[in-house]
Amino acid sequence: MMNGKTTVGVIFGSRSVEHDVSIVTAQQVMRTLNPSRYDIVPIYITRDGRWLTGEPLHDIKTFQGEDVLTVKGVQETHLSSSTGHKGLMSPPLVRGFFKRQQFQKIDVIFPTVHGSHGEDGTLQGLLEMVDLPYVGTGVMASAIANNKVLTKAVLRDAGIPVVEAVAFTRHEWLQDEHRERILNEIEAMGYPAFVKPSDLGSSIGIARVDDRERALLHIDIAANFSRQVLVEKAVVGCIEINCAVMGNHEIQTSVLEQPLSAEAFLSYEEKYMRGGEGGVKQAGMKGADRIIPAPISEELTATIQDIARRGFMAIGGQGTARIDFLVKPDENEVYLNEFNTMPGSLAFYLWEATGMNGAAVCDELVRLAKERYEEKRRTTFDFKNPLIEHVARRGLSGIKK
C-alpha cells in the first residue's frame, strides 16, 4: 500500500469460452477504478492459460493481434502460491547477467473472468491458497452458482422456486439406453424446453427446442461444452427480470431490469455483438436493450428483491452477483433462474440506476473483499497440538491414524 494507494490486480481472460467478453469487462473495470485510490496491475490469462502482465494490457488494442505475448512491454508472470510473497513474480524468460526476476506486490485481486477457470471457484481457490483478498464470491458460492444443476438443488432446499428440469451427464447421454430414457423424461416434462450446458455462464450451447428431434441436435451440441447438461421446461409467457446484489452480510439489492430481446433469451451474438461498431462501452451488456426499472408492480419488485437476497445467502454468496429471474407478472409467479457471480460489466448499469456510480461500486467491492478477508483471518486454521513432539519422542511406529 505504497503512497496510501491500494494495488489492485485485475485478472481477466483465462481458459473460457467467454475469454473475449472478460477482456472487455476488465477494460471497463480498469477504467472505472479511481486512479487516485488504486494502482492497477493488469493480469491477463491467455486462452491456453499463460499468465501475462504489463502496461500494454491496459489497452484493448493489444488484444487485436494474434499473440499478446509478443507485444512489447508484456511479460509472462505468475502469482506466487506461497503466502509469504503475495504478489506477481515475473522471471526473465531469457537468462542474462542484467536480467532479474521482477516482483510486484498486490493488495487485492479483482477477478473479471467470466465462465470456466475464473468464475467457477477455481481461481477463487487459488486466491485462497495465496491468501490474498479478492473481489466477488468465494469458492463455494462461485462453484454452486456456476453449476445450474447444483444451483437448483440448493435453492429448492432453501424453499426458493426454480424451473423444473431434467439433468444428466454427458456420459449418460452417450449411452443409447440412457439417451432414450432422457429423451422420454424430457417429453414427459413437456416442450418447449431449453437445452443448457450446466456450467457455462454465457448463452453458448443454449437453445430452445420444440420437439424430440431438435432436442437431440441441441443436446449433442451442448454436451460438447459441459460434462453435465440440463433441459429446462420453458416458462411460457414469462418475462426475464434481473436484479443485482452486493454485500457480505447485509445484502443490498439494485433496481430491477427487464432485458428485451426478440427471442426468449439472448443469443451470444445478440448479447455481446449488438451495437455494431461501438467501442468498449457498446460492446458489453450496455448495448442490449432493456427497461430499467422493470415495469412490474412494487410488491412484485419487493418479492423479487427479497428472493434475490435469500437466494444469494442460500448459496453462501458474498461480494456481488447478478441474479436472473423468470417472472409471470400476472400470475405473480417468480422463478430464480441463475446467478452470474461475475456479470458482464459487473452490472454497473443496474447500480447506476440505483444511485451508485461505477467508481463507487468498485470501491465498495474492494472494501467487501477486504472485509471478508479480515473475517477469514478470525477463523482459526492453526491449532497447536503436541503431535510432533509426541512422535519425535516415540517414533513413527507408535502412531495410529
Place this chain on the structure above:
Amino acid sequence: MIILLALALVWSAYIIWRVRIMARLYQLEGYQFQRFINWLKTHRERYASDRYMIGFVGGVGIAQVLIALGVDAVWLHFLWWTIVGFFVAYPEPVKEVKKKFVWTQRATRLTVTAFVVGTAINLLAALALGLQIEDVAAWQLLAVSVVGLLTFAVAPLLLPMGNSIMYPVESSLRRGFREKARRKLKQSDVKVIGITGSYGKTSTKVYLAHILSGKFRVLATPKSYNTLMGICIVINNDLDLEYGYDFFITEMGAYVRGEIAEICELVKPETGILIAIGPQHLERFGSIENVELAKYELIEALPQNGVGVFNVDDERVKRAYEKDYPDTRYAVTVQGEESPRFAADNIQHTVHGLKFDVTDRATNETRTFNTRLIGLHNVTNILLATATARHYGMSLNEIAMRVATLEPEEHRLNQRILPGGVTILDDAYNTNPIGARNALEVLGLYTNGRRILITPGIVELGGIQAAENEKLGRQAAEHCTDIVLVKSRETPALKRGVESTDFDRKHLHIFETTQEAIQWYQQTVRPGDTVLFLNDLSDNYL
C-alpha cells in the same frame, strides 16, 4: 568507366524488379523448371508484353538515331533508360492475386541468387568494356544497354538458374530438415493418419481432427499444408513431444507420381483415407490413370495391419478398395450401396445444414447426425471421418456429438448471411467439377430471392477443361436465376454451356474485369438474394 558501371546498375535495377515479379509465379509453380517453362510458354503476354518489346528494342534504335544526329550519348542513355524505361516497365495492374509471394528462406535464397547473377552479368560486361579505353564512346553505352536488354529479356530464367546454383545447399538443408522431422515422429508415439484425394482433403482432415479431439489429443496440419516440406515444417514446429499427442493427421497432395509415396516414406501412416479420384491437376499428371496410381500410393504405403478407409461411391476409389489391401478396410457410401460398412441415408438438406442417419452395419447401430455444414460432399467427408474415429474406439454417439459442433471452413462452401440480408455462399477455393456441382445444388435450395452465381470458371483440368466448363454452364443454368461470368479463358465454354439451355440470356452477364462485376453486384444485389462465389474471392465485392 564509372558511367558504364552506373548504366549497368540502372539495368540491374530493372532486372531485379523483374526477377522479383517472376519469383511469385516461380513459387506458385512449385520451383519446378518444367512447370515454370510451361507457364512461360502459355502466358507470353504476362512477361514479354509487346509494350516491353517495342519500348526497349525501339528504344535502342531511337537512341542510335538520336546519337547519330549529335545528341550527347551519355545523357541520352541515362535519360532514356531511367525515365522512358521506367514507364515502359511500369507494372500492369495484375488481375488475379490469389496467392501472394511468400519470402520463405528458400525463396529469399534463390531470389537473391538470381539478383546477384543478373547484376553480375551487367557489371562484368561494363567492366570488360570499360577496361579497354579511357573515354566512353557511344558504342560502349550501346553495348552495355544491349547486354542489359538481353539480360532483362531472359530475367525469368535467372530464377531456375538461381535454383540450380542453390541446389546443393537446398538439398542438404532439406535433407537435414526431413531427417529432423523423421526423428521427432519416431520419438513420439503418434498414430499417423494420411488423407488424400482429388478434393475434400482439407475438409475431411478438419472434420476428423474435430471429431477425434472429443476423446484424443490431435495434431493436424494447418490449412492446406500438404507437401513433404510443409508436413516437415508442421512436425518440426508443432509436434510438441511433451503434450502427448495421440494422432497426427495430414493431408497429402500430389502433382506428380511419387510425391505421396515420398511423404508416406517419412510419416509412415497407420491409416489412409482415400476420398475421390478425379481430374484435378490433370495438366500436371498427364492422365487420370496417373492420378489414380498417385493417390493409391497412400494405400500401398500402409503396413499390412494398417487401416484403409475408402469412399466407394467413387468408382476409382472402389477399385482401390477391391485390391484387398491392407487387412482392415472400411468402405463408406452415401449412395445406398449394399456392402459398405458405413452408410449415410435419409440425407436431408436444408438451409440450416445437413441431417442424415449413419449406420454402422457391423454393429447394426444407427444414429442421426446433424451439422451446420452444407453440401452433399460433406456427408461423404464426415462419413470417412466417422469410419476412422469408429476404428479408434469412438462410439457413434460420441461422433454425432462432435459432428454437431463442426464449423464450416472459410472459402469452402461457407454460408453466411450479411447484415443487409444477402446470403453469401463462399466457395472461393473450389476448383473441381463435382464440388462445383454440389455448390450449385446448394444454391438451388435458396428459393427466397434471386440465386446468383459469380465465377471465372474452373481451371487446371487439362484436356477436359473446356468440356467441364461447358457442363458447368449447363448446370448453372439449371440452378441459378442470374449468372455472372468474369472474363477468363473459360468464358466461351461456360457461355456455350449456358446458351445450350433455354436460360434467359438477359440474365447472363459477362464482364471484362472484376471491377465491372463488382459494380454490377453492388447495384443489383438485394436483401433476400443468395450469391455463390465459385472459384472467386468474395472479399472484393462485399
